Amino acid sequence: MSALRARSSLLRGSPNASFRDRVRAVGRRASHVVPRSATVHTASELVDWLKENGARIDAVEVRTVEVPSAGRPLDVVVAARPLAPGEVAFSVPEHLVLTLDRIFESEFVAELLTTDKLSELACLALYLMYEKKLGKKSFWYPYIKELDRQRARGPQAVESPLLWSNEELTGLLQGSPLLPAVRGRLAGIRKEYEALDTVWFMAGSLFNKYPFDLPTETFSFELFKQAFSVVQASLVHLQGVPIAKRFALVPMGPPLLAYSSTSKAMVTFNQDNRAVELVMAGPAGAGAPLAAWCGPQPNNRLLLNYGVVDEHNPFDKLQVAAVSFAEDAPPLEPRAEEAALAALMGYVRRRQAAYPHPLWRDLEIIADPASSPRAKVAARLTKIEKSILAAAVEALAARGAPTDPDVIAAAEARAELSGLQMGSFFDGQGHCG
Numbered sequence: 001m002s003a004l005r006a007r008s009s010l011l012r013g014s015p016n017a018s019f020r021d022r023v024r025a026v027g028r029r030a031s032h033v034v035p036r037s038a039t040v041h042t043a044s045e046l047v048d049w050l051k052e053n054g055a056r057i058d059a060v061e062v063r064t065v066e067v068p069s070a071g072r073p074l075d076v077v078v079a080a081r082p083l084a085p086g087e088v089a090f091s092v093p094e095h096l097v098l099t100l101d102r103i104f105e106s107e108f109v110a111e112l113l114t115t116d117k118l119s120e121l122a123c124l125a126l127y128l129m130y131e132k133k134l135g136k137k138s139f140w141y142p143y144i145k146e147l148d149r150q151r152a153r154g155p156q157a158v159e160s161p162l163l164w165s166n167e168e169l170t171g172l173l174q175g176s177p178l179l180p181a182v183r184g185r186l187a188g189i190r191k192e193y194e195a196l197d198t199v200w201f202m203a204g205s206l207f208n209k210y211p212f213d214l215p216t217e218t219f220s221f222e223l224f225k226q227a228f229s230v231v232q233a234s235l236v237h238l239q240g241v242p243i244a245k246r247f248a249l250v251p252m253g254p255p256l257l258a259y260s261s262t263s264k265a266m267v268t269f270n271q272d273n274r275a276v277e278l279v280m281a282g283p284a285g286a287g288a289p290l291a292a293w294c295g296p297q298p299n300n301r302l303l304l305n306y307g308v309v310d311e312h313n314p315f316d317k318l319q320v321a322a323v324s325f326a327e328d329a330p331p332l333e334p335r336a337e338e339a340a341l342a343a344l345m346g347y348v349r350r351r352q353a354a355y356p357h358p359l360w361r362d363l364e365i366i367a368d369p370a371s372s373p374r375a376k377v378a379a380r381l382t383k384i385e386k387s388i389l390a391a392a393v394e395a396l397a398a399r400g401a402p403t404d405p406d407v408i409a410a411a412e413a414r415a416e417l418s419g420l421q422m423g424s425f426f427d428g429q430g431h432c433g
Contacts, residue, residue, distance in 0.1 A: 043062035043064070043075050043146055043149075043256075045142045045145065045146075046062065046142045046143060046251060047061070047062060048142075049143070049251075050092065050096065050142075050251055050252065053093070053095070054095075054096070055090065055091065055092045055093060055096060055252070056088070056090065056091040056275075057090045057091075057092075057252060058080065059080055059081060059083060059088070059089050059090065060077050060078065060079060060080050060089050060090050060252065060290065061077075061078060061080040062075050062076070062077055062078075062252075063075070063076055063078050063287075074150070074153060074155070074157050075146065075149065075150060075256055076155065076256060076258065076289050077090075077252055077256045077257045077258075077289070077290050078287050078288060078289050078290060079284045079285065079288050079290060082283065082284070082285055082286055083280050083283065083284040084280065085280055085281060085282050085283060086279065087280045088277050088278070088279055088280075089265075089277075089278040089279070089280055089290060090252050090277065090278050091270070091273065091275045091276070092250055092251055092252060092253075092275055092276045093273075093274065094275060094276070096251055097248050097249065097250050097251075097276050098124060098127070098128075098249035098250075099244060099245045099246075099248045099249075100120055100123055100124070100244045100247070101242070101244035101245055103123065103124070103127045104123075118192055118195055118196070118198065118199060119192060121231050121232055121235070122189075122192040122193075122196070122228065123199060124231045124247070124249060125224060125227040125228045125231045126196055126199060126215055126224075126227075128140070128144060128147070128227055128230070128249075129215075129219055129223065129224070129227050130218075131144060132144050132148075133218075143251045146251075146256070147230050147234060150230075150233075150255045150256070152229045152233040152234075152255065152307065153233070153307055154233065154254075154255055154258070154306045155255075155258040155289070155291075155308060156307065156308050156309070156373060156376075156377050157373045158303075158307040158308070158376075158377045159229065159233070159307050159374075160233060160303070160305060160306065160307050161173065161178065161182045161303065161307075162182060162185060162186060162189070162225065162228070162229045162232075162304070163225070163226065164182075168374060169182060169183075171356075172374060172375060172378035172379075173378055173382070174354070174355065174356050175356065175382065176300070176355075176378075176381060176382055176385055177300060177385075178300040178303060178304060181300065181304060182304060185304065186225070189224070190221065192228075193216065193224045193225075194216070196214075196215035196219075196224070197214050197215055197216055200214055200215055231249065232305050232306075233255050233305065233306050234249050234250075234253065234254050234255055235247055235248070235249065235254070235305075236248045236249070236250050236253050236254065236267050236276065237295070238267075238268070238269045238276070239268070239269075240269065240271075241269050245269070248269075248276065250276045252278075253267060253276070253278075253292075254292075254306065255306070257278065257290055257291065257292055258289060258290070258291040258292075258308075259291065259292060259294035259302070259306055260291035260292065260293060260294065260310065261293070261294060261296075261297060261302070261310045261312070261313040261316075262293075262310070262314065263291040263292055263293045264281030264282065264293060265278060265280055265281045265282070265290070265291065265293060266278075266279055266281070266292060266293055267292045278292060294306070296315040297313075297315060298313065298315055298317050299313050299316050299381055299384060300381065303377060303378075303381055307377065308377070309377050309380040309381045309384070311380060311384065316384060316388075317388075338400065338401075338411065339411055339412075339414055341396055341399055341400060341401035341402075342402050342407070342408050342411030342412060343411070343412050344396055344401065345393070345396045345397075345401040345402060345403070345408055346408045346409070346411075346412050348389055348392050348393055348396065349393070349405075349408070351389055352386065352389050352390075352393075355382060355386060358386075359383055359386040359387065359390070361379075362379040362380075362383035362386070363379075363383065365379040366379050366380060366383070
């Protein structure tokens, strides 16, 4: 097959980053961190519970941050004293970490469930929902109470778009590839909810201790979606462990601990100590918020999973289109590349037109103190996406692509007659590792 493909680097705007540089310069006038008031110490119940059960957390503390625009305070993990590179900031023993093998007390059952109809996240969410109904009788009560307080919010005081209303999704994310990704994820959650009763019957010995009805009779879809989002925002993806341990909920981990695309600190499982640890990669002063690396995740994944957008994310991308010729297409004409460039230019222009407002409006929303945290984080995402598309237009024009709409339309028509095909694909899946 003869093919001509547009590399993703072209759509990152790497051949000419001047537009993105200008946007970033303007965007720095408004901090990407939600404005905060003075902090006070909190979460003493969680901290006491962790210490009583063997966690080593003296090097860190939890502080409450008031976020007036969000209407609720936010808890964050900070350094209790100066920390040095290589130092263990906290160490949470294995028995205080929620993983599937711990929940089901059988690695075989855990693997069976997650290779059938339910994901690890769904299993963890269902377990936490039943434990929450036990109230203070649950061993996990202090941790669940803190998760409830955070409400799946990241360090920018925003929940995953999974918990936004349909009106908010459409109004704030229209034109972004994140919008169909969110709706696809919601459809997947709905499918898992309808399969929850499978867990009840397959793991009856586990759920016999709960004096409640079947999952779908006990919990509404909205409650399950909320629990799923909480687990998703709190998840740590452990490396080098059995499959039933790979997704873990770690007290003192996210969402109390921020995820960052630029941090080099890692949350890892120490086989010798049988504990999950945060190991510092660089120094941190007393009172400094701590963060861990979340893997090479673009911003749409960070927002979908954790409710954050990192304007300095080195892994950000907007992969929008590929161009190829059909199997039965005639031999390439001399102007085939020009036709492909014109097709790409038309595609990128249509993507730009799909947004309800221009980039400068995103900057206004970010800078406006009256904007809600959700509006601000959505504007940060769409600002970045629009800057990538604008840089792609500049790069395509530099390669000789037409910019006049009539010329583009005529070239696209010729390209279609030549067997040119356009394909699009969106990011939005995956979790931090």
